[in-house]
Amino acid sequence: MKIINLIFPPHCPLCGELLALNEGRVHKACYKKLPWVKEPLCKRCGKPISSETGEWCLDCFKSRERHSRSFDSGRALWLYKGDIQKSVLDYKYKGLRSYTPFYGEEASRVLGSWIRQKAPQVLVPVPLHPRKKRIRGFNQAELLARDIGKRMNIPVDGKILRRNRWTEPQKALSDRERRHNLTKSMEIHHLPENLKRVMLVDDIYTTGSTMEVCGAILKKAGVEKVYFLTLCIGFGEG
Ligand SMILES: [Zn+2]
Ligand SMILES: [Zn+2]
Structure with missing residues (x-):
């Protein structure tokens, strides 16, 4: 070393x-x-919210009107801003894999008891499209999940979910179009038997549409509880 x-x-x-x-x-x-995520948090996605009385952030609240959130709860370590925002972007786009142990150690230390309480049978990295993974050389969510899994002694399965087609950058699309594209781009690849509790792992959570889609697909396949863990999360209104 x-x-x-x-x-x-x-x-x-x-x-x-x-x-x-x-x-x-x-x-x-x-x-x-570091901008640590602090209470009060949205009861569903774990986003910090401004009001002590509100239970949900605006995104989760809005999604409740459409259809309930497909994931059960989630936690993140830091707000997506400042040095940590740049750090996570460099990690992903400049291939700075050496950052993994720092992220993994903090996640296990700070969220360890929450993870244990949820008792996921497996950690599932949010998949990248194979083409993106080839360009980038790695899936940052998978590196993170493997590091946390090793520290917490929880198996990691990167084969449960798969991205099956190339999606163009989504910025110009409406929420609905984006969700529709995302839903069609994600599928179950290989589902282990008796899988009931899953924890998704990714680097960033913003509006939650990716987690929403992963959760919906897993629940449709019979998974009972879907949680997620990310390094960074946006701030929620409400
Ligand atoms: Zn929320
Ligand atoms: Zn420094």
Whole structure:
């Protein structure tokens, strides 16, 4: 490990600068600035909300009018802003896999008891389309799930869900079109027997449409409880 550190000196996953020898995984000053998710949280997706009396964030509330959320509950570590936002983007698009142990360690430490309480039989990374995975070289959600799984002794199964077709960037589409495309692009690939409780893992949760679709597909296949865990989450109105 020491030799590896000499050849590839570790960088701080938050500011991207070099770490001094024995400085640990992250600069203390960078760590102090992390925007931790704090109560009150949406009872469904775990987004921080402004009002103590509100139970759900606006997205979850709106989705309740359409159809209930397909996932049961979720948690994230940090708000999607500042250094951690850049960190997660670099992780994904610049292939900085060396950030994985920092993320995995924090997730297991901070959300460990919540994960144990939900008792997922398996962690399922949100899949990337195979073409995207080839371009990027890896699926960041899968790296995360494997790291957390190893620390918490929970199996990881990256073969349960699969993206089956290329979806064009979704920004120009309406919510409905986006959801429709997403639903058609995701499928069950291989479902283990007696699978009742699943925890999805991804890097970011924004409106929840990806989790929604994964959850709906899993529930249709007979899974009873679907939870999710992400590194970052947006702030919820309501
Ligand atoms: Zn730093
Ligand atoms: Zn919510």
